[in-house]
Amino acid sequence: xVDLWVQLAYLIAAALFILSLKWMNEVRTARLGNWAGTIxxxxxxxxxxxxxxxxxxxxxxxxxxxxxxxxxPMALLMPMTAVPQRTALSHAxxxxxxxxxxxxxxxxxxxxxxxxxxxxxxxxxxxGFLTFTGSLLAFGKxxxxxxxxxxxxxxxxxxxxxxxxxxxxxxLWLAFVPxxxxxxxxxxxxxxxxxxxxxxxPIGGADMPTVISILNAYAGLSASFMGFLLNNKxxxxxxxxxxxxxxILSIQMCKxxxxxxxxxxxxxxxxxxxxxxxxxxxxxIQGYTPQEASTIFEGAxxxxxxxxxxxxxxxxxxxxxxxxxxxxxxxxxxxFGIHPVAxxxxxxxxxxxxxxxxxxxxxxxxxxxxxxxxxxxVAIVVGANDITNPAARTRPExxxxxxxxxxxxKAKTILFIKRSLATxxxxxxxxxxxxPKTMMVFGDAKKILNELIAAL
Amino acid sequence: MEPxxxxxxxLYVFVLASFLGLELIHKVxxxxxxxxxxxxxxxxxxxxxxxxxxxxxxxxxxxxxxGTAAITAxxxxxxxxxxITDRILRMFRKKNGR
Numbered sequence: 001x002v003d004l005w006v007q008l009a010y011l012i013a014a015a016l017f018i019l020s021l022k023w024m025n026e027v028r029t030a031r032l033g034n035w036a037g038t039i040x041x042x043x044x045x046x047x048x049x050x051x052x053x054x055x056x057x058x059x060x061x062x063x064x065x066x067x068x069x070x071x072x073p074m075a076l077l078m079p080m081t082a083v084p085q086r087t088a089l090s091h092a093x094x095x096x097x098x099x100x101x102x103x104x105x106x107x108x109x110x111x112x113x114x115x116x117x118x119x120x121x122x123x124x125x126x127x128g129f130l131t132f133t134g135s136l137l138a139f140g141k142x143x144x145x146x147x148x149x150x151x152x153x154x155x156x157x158x159x160x161x162x163x164x165x166x167x168x169x170x171x172l173w174l175a176f177v178p179x180x181x182x183x184x185x186x187x188x189x190x191x192x193x194x195x196x197x198x199x200x201x202p203i204g205g206a207d208m209p210t211v212i213s214i215l216n217a218y219a220g221l222s223a224s225f226m227g228f229l230l231n232n233k234x235x236x237x238x239x240x241x242x243x244x245x246x247x248i249l250s251i252q253m254c255k256x257x258x259x260x261x262x263x264x265x266x267x268x269x270x271x272x273x274x275x276x277x278x279x280x281x282x283x284x285i286q287g288y289t290p291q292e293a294s295t296i297f298e299g300a301x302x303x304x305x306x307x308x309x310x311x312x313x314x315x316x317x318x319x320x321x322x323x324x325x326x327x328x329x330x331x332x333x334x335x336f337g338i339h340p341v342a343x344x345x346x347x348x349x350x351x352x353x354x355x356x357x358x359x360x361x362x363x364x365x366x367x368x369x370x371x372x373x374x375x376x377x378v379a380i381v382v383g384a385n386d387i388t389n390p391a392a393r394t395r396p397e398x399x400x401x402x403x404x405x406x407x408x409x410k411a412k413t414i415l416f417i418k419r420s421l422a423t424x425x426x427x428x429x430x431x432x433x434x435x436p437k438t439m440m441v442f443g444d445a446k447k448i449l450n451e452l453i454a455a456l
Numbered sequence: 457m458e459p460x461x462x463x464x465x466x467l468y469v470f471v472l473a474s475f476l477g478l479e480l481i482h483k484v485x486x487x488x489x490x491x492x493x494x495x496x497x498x499x500x501x502x503x504x505x506x507x508x509x510x511x512x513x514x515x516x517x518x519x520x521x522x523g524t525a526a527i528t529a530x531x532x533x534x535x536x537x538x539x540i541t542d543r544i545l546r547m548f549r550k551k552n553g554r
Contacts, residue, residue, distance in 0.1 A: 024480075024491070034495055037499055038498075041502070053509060054509065056512055059520055060523075063511065063524045063531065067527060067528045071532040071533070075543065087493060090533050090537055093533040097503040097506075098526075228463075235506060238500065241480075245481045246496070340486060347488060351544055354547040360487060
């Protein structure tokens with residue numbers, strides 16, 4: 001009887017999770033969606049605690065209090081620029097839980113599990129632990145504790161595939177040879193942890209949006225597989241929802257870079273960083289002062305700002321907002337052109353600009369903003385590079401060729417704010433720098449924008 | 457815990473939920489991709505249910521130790537995930553006038 005109530009509660013939680021994603025589709029209902037998810041989770045936890053199988057509550061209480069005590073400050077105190085790293089860390093924790101539960105299941109009832117059950121348990125543990133180490137590494141790179149450039153070594157593809165292959169073989173052995181035992185399972189866990197590291201090691205900063213999305217999907221799938229083992233439909237459903245979300249986001253990120261999954265994971269762009277020094281063909285670039293640059297705003301009616309990771313790195317979003325207000329007060333129409341992979345995670349730029357109190361109807365997606373560039377008086381690029389490079393349209397030999405870009409080059413004038421003359425993540429020189437209508441201003445984005453505001 | 461896996465029903469749920477997820481996520485505005493990811497991440501901490509069952513069974517030391525660690529990890533994920541999603545969403549405002 002109790003079990004029926006628990007199942008009904010799970011059904012309600014499942015419905016709330018579905019509503020929560022549905023309401024997430026637009027800003028108006030998104031907060032309601034988050035509440036639906038929160039309540040669904042609360043119902044699921046309370047219902048589980050009501051199950052007759054649970055008879056010791058001490059450690060559950062300790063762990064819940066501890067988790068809340070750590071999770072709350074992590075969410076409330078972290079600055080918005082740190083959202084990508086927090087997300088990576090959160091993926092790590094969720095996946096660790098799935099891995100640990102799977103591990104305990106194996107040691108507690110491994111001998112009574114059939115081949116199919118062991119195989120799905122291994123899938124849960126593999127995804128759980130590889131997401132754990134992979135996400136921790138992603139966290140380290142995003143938080144710049146570790147170098148953000150791709151870490152490459154000779155023969156890395158071979159090593160990665162060998163470790164993954166060995167892990168799969170071990171899993172098959174565990175599933176189909178009933179005499180297999182604990183030591184081999186321990187070896188399997190080590191392989192999973194190792195593969196997570198190998199997966200993220202060669203990933204550089206600009207590929208993080210894709211990788212974070214993939215790790216998001218893996219964490220969900222791992223929870224879903226746990227549901228198979230426990231015959232728990234709520235786990236299967238919630239995990240599958242998370243899995244499909246991560247999948248869609250990573251596909252969209254790949255499309256926005258015109259690259260395949262495998263290409264992102266096995267890092268062709270990394271090679272370019274190593275080898276190709278930009279050849280400038282004897283062309284030279286002239287830098288201007290902010291005061292000189294401020295003249296291009298005389299008579300400007302429309303401005304499009306293109307932000308990139310550099311804006312986040314310089315924490316310049318608030319100054320950008322101030323600058324926007326200054327222009328608006330002169331009657332200039334200001335919009336933002338947001339590239340899907342700008343920043344370090346999907347939607348990163350939108351969050352930063354929303355934090356700085358920029359009205360979200362000014363944040364325009366790439367497809368909508370591109371037709372507007374020819375009528376734009378000034379396009380301002382702040383801390384972005386590759387996503388504006390016209391080589392993506394014009395130079396078939398460029399590694400960026402085919403990537404959808406923000407067509408800044410079609411604007412009447414371009415103001416390019418850049419820390420230094422270094423190339424973007426791809427290591428490719430940007431043709432925009434050499435256009436006669438481009439004004440380059442070098443230095444810290446915050447400082448330059450402040451001087452521009454003063455000069456206007 | 458049930459010893460037998462109900463493969464067919466479980467696969468049904470998995471396949472239908474995946475299709476439903478694909479449909480729902482496609483409709484989410486790109487503007488909200490960051491809060492979407494932190495929301496789905498928080499939802500994936502449903503692994504908490506499995507962790508509770510493990511720790512609460514009191515079966516053995518290994519269940520208690522691993523279960524307690526798993527509850528801690530997944531509750532960090534759940535509490536932090538829902539809280540930060542709300543914090544992010546509160547910032548999205550549309551200003552009238554200009």
